[in-house]
Amino acid sequence: MKERFFLWIAAICCLSQVTALNHFKVLGIKPDLIFICVVAASLFFEFKQALVISVLAGLFKDIFGVIPFGINTLFFCVWCILIMLVDKEISIEDNYIFALLIFIAVLINDIVMWIVSFYLGNIISLGMFLRITILEALYTALVSPLIFRSAEPAINKF
Amino acid sequence: MLKVKNKLLIYLAFSILLVLSASLLILPLRTISFNILKAPLVLVTFVKREIAGMIFYHRNFVENEKLRQQVNLLKYKINSLNEAYLENKRLSRLLALKEQSPYKVIAARVIGRSADNWSSLIIIDKGAYHDIGRGFAVVSSLGFAGRVIEVTEYTSKVLLINDPQMGVSSVISRSRQEGLVSGSLGNYLIMRYLPKDADILPSDIVLTSGLTSACPKGLLIGTVASVGDEFSGLSRYAIVKPAVNLASIEEVLVIIR
Numbered sequence: 330m331k332e333r334f335f336l337w338i339a340a341i342c343c344l345s346q347v348t349a350l351n352h353f354k355v356l357g358i359k360p361d362l363i364f365i366c367v368v369a370a371s372l373f374f375e376f377k378q379a380l381v382i383s384v385l386a387g388l389f390k391d392i393f394g395v396i397p398f399g400i401n402t403l404f405f406c407v408w409c410i411l412i413m414l415v416d417k418e419i420s421i422e423d424n425y426i427f428a429l430l431i432f433i434a435v436l437i438n439d440i441v442m443w444i445v446s447f448y449l450g451n452i453i454s455l456g457m458f459l460r461i462t463i464l465e466a467l468y469t470a471l472v473s474p475l476i477f478r479s480a481e482p483a484i485n486k487f
Numbered sequence: 488m489l490k491v492k493n494k495l496l497i498y499l500a501f502s503i504l505l506v507l508s509a510s511l512l513i514l515p516l517r518t519i520s521f522n523i524l525k526a527p528l529v530l531v532t533f534v535k536r537e538i539a540g541m542i543f544y545h546r547n548f549v550e551n552e553k554l555r556q557q558v559n560l561l562k563y564k565i566n567s568l569n570e571a572y573l574e575n576k577r578l579s580r581l582l583a584l585k586e587q588s589p590y591k592v593i594a595a596r597v598i599g600r601s602a603d604n605w606s607s608l609i610i611i612d613k614g615a616y617h618d619i620g621r622g623f624a625v626v627s628s629l630g631f632a633g634r635v636i637e638v639t640e641y642t643s644k645v646l647l648i649n650d651p652q653m654g655v656s657s658v659i660s661r662s663r664q665e666g667l668v669s670g671s672l673g674n675y676l677i678m679r680y681l682p683k684d685a686d687i688l689p690s691d692i693v694l695t696s697g698l699t700s701a702c703p704k705g706l707l708i709g710t711v712a713s714v715g716d717e718f719s720g721l722s723r724y725a726i727v728k729p730a731v732n733l734a735s736i737e738e739v740l741v742i743i744r
Binding site: 343346347348351354357358359361363389390392393394395396401442446451452453454457461465 | 599600601602603604610636644646650651652671672673734
C-alpha cells in the first residue's frame with residue numbers, strides 16, 4: 330500500500346517534469362522532481378523497493394532525454410545506494426538537512442553528467458554548465474522539502 | 488394667529504412642491520434635485536430591499552443556488568471557448584503556413600518535453616506511421632524550430648534549435664554572410680564561425696542556408712541581437728533571438744522530403 334501510494338506520487342512528479350514544470354522554469358531551469366523522488370524512496374523504503382523505484386525513475390528520465398539510454402538509470406541506482414549509506418550515518422530529519430543533501434547530490438550528479446556528456450562528444454561549455462548546475466541544484470533543493478514533507482505524513486500513515 | 492401660521496406653512500409646502508415639480512422638468516434643476524433626493528432614495532431602497540430579502544429569504548436562497556450553478560457552468564464554457572479560440576488562432580496560422588509552404592508538411596502537437604536541463608527537446612504526437620523520419624526539419628508558423636532525432640511508430644523526438652547539440656548552417660539575409668547557428672539552452676542562439684570582417688549588424692535577419700542536409704533553404708531562424716568577438720580574437724559571433732518562442736511551442740509542422 331505504502332509503495333503503491335509512493336508510486337502514484339512518483340508518477341505525478343515524472344509526468345509534471347515533462348509537461349507542466351516547463352511553466353515554472355526560472356532562468357530557463359526547472360527543478361528535478363524525479364531526482365527528489367529517488368532520494369525520498371531511498372529514505373522511505375527498503376533497499377529492494379527503493380532500487381526498483383530508482384530504476385523506473387531512471388528509465389523514465391532516459392526516455393525523455395538525449396543522453397545515451399541507460400545512463401540515468403545507472404546513476405539513479407548508484408544514488409539510491411549512496412543515499413541509503415548516508416542515511417545510516419546521519420539523521421535526515423530537518424528540512425534544511427534534506428535540502429542540503431539534495432543540493433549536494435544534484436551538484437555531484439550534474440558534474441558526473443557533464444563529464445559523461447563530454448566523453449560522449451556532447452560538449453557543453455563551462456559557462457553553460459555552471460549556470461545549469463548551480464541553478465538546478467538550488468531550485469531542486471528549495472522545492473525538495475515541499476514534496477518530501479507533503480508526502481512523508483501520508484506515507485507514514487500506511 | 489394660528490390659522491395664519493397654518494396657511495403660511497401650507498403655502499410654503501405648496502411652493503416647495505411646485506419648485507421641485509418644476510425642477511424635474513428643467514434639466515439642470517433636475518440634476519440638482521436628483522442629487523438632493525439621492526440619499527433618501529438610497530436609504531428607502533435599502534430598507535425596502537432588506538425587508539423584502541427577509542420576507543423572501545428562502546425564495547432568494549434557492550434562486551441564488553441556481554444562479555451560482557449557472558455562473559459556474561458559464562465560467563467553464565468561457566474557459567473552454569477561450570482555449571478553443573486560442574487553439575483555432577494557432578492552427579489557422581499553421582494552416583496558412585501549410586498552404587503557403589512549397590514543402591510537404593505534417594502538422595503535429597507537442598505532447599512532452601525534455602526531463603532534464605541538459606537538453607532542449609520536445610515529443611510530438613506523429614511518428615513513422617505518418618511518414619516522419621529521422622533528420623526531418625521541424626518548423627512552426629514563425630520559423631525554424633528543430634530537427635527530428637528519434638522516431639517511434641506514433642511519436643517523434645525533436646531536438647530544438649536552442650540545444651547545444653544542434654547546429655544549423657545559416658545565412659544573414661542582408662549580407663549573405665554564412666555561419667553556424669547553435670543553441671545555448673537559453674532564450675538566445677549563437678551564430679559562430681563568422682570572419683573578423685563579417686558584415687553583420689543587430690536586427691539582421693538570419694535564415695537557414697540550405698547547406699545542412701534535411702534543412703530547407705530560407706527558413707527564418709531569428710534576428711541578430713548583438714555581435715561580439717570570440718575569445719581567441721580570430722573570429723566573431725552573433726547572438727540571435729529565435730523567431731519561434733521555443734518555451735511555449737504547442738503545435739509544429741514537420742517537413743517531409
